[in-house]
Amino acid sequence: MTDVLGWRKLLGVIAPSTNTVVQPDMERMRPPGVTNHLSRIHVEDPVALSNEDFIAGTTAIAENTLDAVRSVMTCRPDYLVLGMSAVTFYGGVDGSRRFKARIEAEAGVGATTGSEAVAAALTAVGAKAVSFVSPYYPVANAEVRRFLEESGFAVRRDRALQCRRWTDIAKVTPETLREVIAQLDGDDVDAIVQVGTNLSMVDLAAEYEGTLGKPVIAINTATYWHALRACGVSDRLRGLGRLLSEF
Missing domain, CATH: 3.40.50.12500 (Rossmann fold)
Structure with missing residues (x-):
């Protein structure tokens, strides 16, 4: 049954x-x-x-x-x-x-x-050089960078939004994230990654895949x-x- x-x-x-x-x-x-x-x-x-x-x-x-x-x-x-x-x-x-x-x-x-899911996703889409955004503080971004580099990806840029509370992460607006994506994008990256599971970016990532013509990976x-x-x-x-x- x-x-x-x-x-x-x-x-x-x-x-x-x-x-x-x-x-x-x-x-x-x-x-x-x-x-x-x-x-x-x-x-x-x-x-x-x-x-x-x-x-x-x-x-x-x-x-x-x-x-x-x-x-x-x-x-x-x-x-x-x-x-x-x-x-x-x-x-x-x-x-x-x-x-x-x-x-x-x-x-x-x-x-x-x-x-591991982010690494598998980047491998699936054929990405080599990436940038990423997080709601974390710089110390945690350094850990994300280390993991990605050890997994074989070159990290060109990153942004740490430094949200002060866990619940504040869910309050980050699409307008803020649009500004961040513009800063992270460039000819030197072939994928953009978002980490931090309380940061809402599923829809925005799907939208920007269409406008940028490159993978935008939301961690959820x-x-x-x-x-x-x-x-x-x-x-x-x-x-x-x-x-x-x-x-």
Whole structure:
């Protein structure tokens, strides 16, 4: 017997408790027969005033992730989608792999992290040189840069928006992001990446792929796409960018 609604796959989606973007984003990407089951990582919404504050906040997310994993596993999902990003980049490629291994060992099922999904997406679209934007502080952008460079991509430019609260990330407007994209684009990059799962950029990324003629990778799109493909779900979805419609 199979789940009546999730007759193809049950996906456990893990996100910080302050995150208001992952859940609606990933619901939009859900094909028929696949259901999402959100589990929240308890975290406070502190004010970040420095690199040190930001690292402390993301460390708290990492420390509480396993509790959220244990909770969602009670509904017996087939696979986990990790809807948080900063900590998945820490420590470069080896650090990312260690983090994922901890999650999978606890869950007993496979998982997709934001960092590996971004790397897989860039590989799929054939990107070599990239720029990226995040809501992070510079210390975390340095970790993203390290991961991307260790994964074989040249990073030309990056922007850290330095959002002071986790909930402020979801308040960054499309107008602000349009200005950032203009700064990140150039003839020396063949893809633009957005990280930070509470930063809403799925629709904007899809729009700019059309206007710029190059891949614009939103991390929530990349993460859900990677999870679907890892589960053998190959549906092509229109209107949400090239990853879901072509790969």
